[in-house]
Amino acid sequence: MSDLQDYFSRCAAVTEKWLDERLKSGSSFSDGLTQAMRYSVFAGGKRLRPALMFASFEIFSDDFLAAVPYAASIEVLHTYSLIHDDLPAMDDDDLRRGRPTNHKVFGEAEAILAGDALLTKAFEFASDRDNTPGVTDAVRVKAVHALALAAGDRGMVAGQFADIKAESSGADCETVDFIHLNKTAALIRYSVSMGAILAGRGYEDERRLDAFGKNLGVAFQITDDILDLTSDTATLGKNAGSDLENGKATYPAVYGMEKSAEKAAELVKEAVELIRPYGGKGGRLAEIAYFITERKS
Amino acid sequence: MSDLQDYFSRCAAVTEKWLDERLKSGSSFSDGLTQAMRYSVFAGGKRLRPALMFASFEIFSDDFLAAVPYAASIEVLHTYSLIHDDLPAMDDDDLRRGRPTNHKVFGEAEAILAGDALLTKAFEFASDRDNTPGVTDAVRVKAVHALALAAGDRGMVAGQFADIKAESSGADCETVDFIHLNKTAALIRYSVSMGAILAGRGYEDERRLDAFGKNLGVAFQITDDILDLTSDTATLGKNAGSDLENGKATYPAVYGMEKSAEKAAELVKEAVELIRPYGGKGGRLAEIAYFITERKS
Numbered sequence: 189m190s191d192l193q194d195y196f197s198r199c200a201a202v203t204e205k206w207l208d209e210r211l212k213s214g215s216s217f218s219d220g221l222t223q224a225m226r227y228s229v230f231a232g233g234k235r236l237r238p239a240l241m242f243a244s245f246e247i248f249s250d251d252f253l254a255a256v257p258y259a260a261s262i263e264v265l266h267t268y269s270l271i272h273d274d275l276p277a278m279d280d281d282d283l284r285r286g287r288p289t290n291h292k293v294f295g296e297a298e299a300i301l302a303g304d305a306l307l308t309k310a311f312e313f314a315s316d317r318d319n320t321p322g323v324t325d326a327v328r329v330k331a332v333h334a335l336a337l338a339a340g341d342r343g344m345v346a347g348q349f350a351d352i353k354a355e356s357s358g359a360d361c362e363t364v365d366f367i368h369l370n371k372t373a374a375l376i377r378y379s380v381s382m383g384a385i386l387a388g389r390g391y392e393d394e395r396r397l398d399a400f401g402k403n404l405g406v407a408f409q410i411t412d413d414i415l416d417l418t419s420d421t422a423t424l425g426k427n428a429g430s431d432l433e434n435g436k437a438t439y440p441a442v443y444g445m446e447k448s449a450e451k452a453a454e455l456v457k458e459a460v461e462l463i464r465p466y467g468g469k470g471g472r473l474a475e476i477a478y479f480i481t482e483r484k485s
Numbered sequence: 486m487s488d489l490q491d492y493f494s495r496c497a498a499v500t501e502k503w504l505d506e507r508l509k510s511g512s513s514f515s516d517g518l519t520q521a522m523r524y525s526v527f528a529g530g531k532r533l534r535p536a537l538m539f540a541s542f543e544i545f546s547d548d549f550l551a552a553v554p555y556a557a558s559i560e561v562l563h564t565y566s567l568i569h570d571d572l573p574a575m576d577d578d579d580l581r582r583g584r585p586t587n588h589k590v591f592g593e594a595e596a597i598l599a600g601d602a603l604l605t606k607a608f609e610f611a612s613d614r615d616n617t618p619g620v621t622d623a624v625r626v627k628a629v630h631a632l633a634l635a636a637g638d639r640g641m642v643a644g645q646f647a648d649i650k651a652e653s654s655g656a657d658c659e660t661v662d663f664i665h666l667n668k669t670a671a672l673i674r675y676s677v678s679m680g681a682i683l684a685g686r687g688y689e690d691e692r693r694l695d696a697f698g699k700n701l702g703v704a705f706q707i708t709d710d711i712l713d714l715t716s717d718t719a720t721l722g723k724n725a726g727s728d729l730e731n732g733k734a735t736y737p738a739v740y741g742m743e744k745s746a747e748k749a750a751e752l753v754k755e756a757v758e759l760i761r762p763y764g765g766k767g768g769r770l771a772e773i774a775y776f777i778t779e780r781k782s
Contacts, residue, residue, distance in 0.1 A: 214639035217647040217663045277593035296574035297649045305638035311608045312633035315626050325622035329612050332629050336609035341602035342511035350514040352594045366514045
């Protein structure tokens, strides 16, 4: 296993252990809800957002474990977005991470509610004083607010809305840029800048990491678009070619394949330049940035 | 207009003005999302939860306006829950507050996203430092955390989940109690206890108001169940008799009509006893409590 794979595994393991201990049913009446939430949370994702948050936080701090509740928070929020995106009224996907999607297993109403509960859970975790002993209330408030801005109607949900609309109306470059920036990059920006927020750093570091995350998020989505066209279902764990089939607004569709790959590489290069001032401390983040465009699934 | 109606109007007016200024589209790509969010937020509800929060806060403080952002926060969260409850996969309702439901006007995907955005917005408002200048970060963190607990998988969403499940499996007293306590009472408890949290009061006041809100929330839902059976569609603004039609777990269905009305009255009486120590300062809250079982819609 490469050193980076090992880092991903370590980030995933601590995040999953923390989540496993806390995603418990409160009553026999809601056991099925907890089951639906856990099904998608523990579906074996890459845990990219937690890894980005850990790597960013580690630029400023040795206290790796302090970031765990926030890593768990962003991961459950990301999971909610996948569950709702897969719904019949949205992308109507049957397969996610190689397994049937949430609504296929538990039903549509249950999947909507599992998503709602996970979105709410993200804010519960981010505001939980008992589980974040070394953190100030000022940091907790900033974390919650930044997360809400990234996830809401001027962030991820706006991107998803534009994505759905573009299916019927067709897409141009401006539309695709808006979708990528909001649907995907918003949460990645939050994940990376959260490292600086949690470390109590000022505006300059937050801005720098936010800009890094912006580039990375767009590069990530362009790579996703490319993989949807070039990879196969078994490798992706979701239906390959589904973007084309659904008339999705993708980067290759409006910019062409060659320009898309160039753009992703250029964005990553720029991003890595941005964190050069951190020297070796930023090495892990840079490694993840390169991984993002080179991955096969 | 009675004094209480006047109070409701005043609470609604400040909350709606605040919301009107803040629920704006961030981009032409998400105009339709903002439109869908605003459609349901400005559908002319009673604003009961804001009124409860204001009345509770005014026991301890004269600074009425300080509660507005939190009143707005609970109202958008409540609105999200109505939009998602009405979805075809859930209760499949066509009518809400006398108007077509959100998904009927904007489409199902749009309604899911409008709900997601409003849920997220509730946490954005509750953690917004710029709009809550006199409030400490400690209070903001407590508010966000209490809201997340009330709204999530051990609160409102758990109640909604049990409600959906009871439609197919039938209901007994225990099930109905669980549903009412979580689906409806959880947010009302939060709204009332938030008065004490915002005023920076200690555990005792929070607990007392939480207990008041618990009784009131259950009484509110019992009254809703009764009205669904005894009122008509025009008065309710939603389809009368739909609980029976949908095989809903209601209080009258398992306890009988007479016992339901008795129970609601008893819960309100107990609640009013709980806030007796506040004397005249608690008068408004008591008035709202009586209104809850006496209302006609």
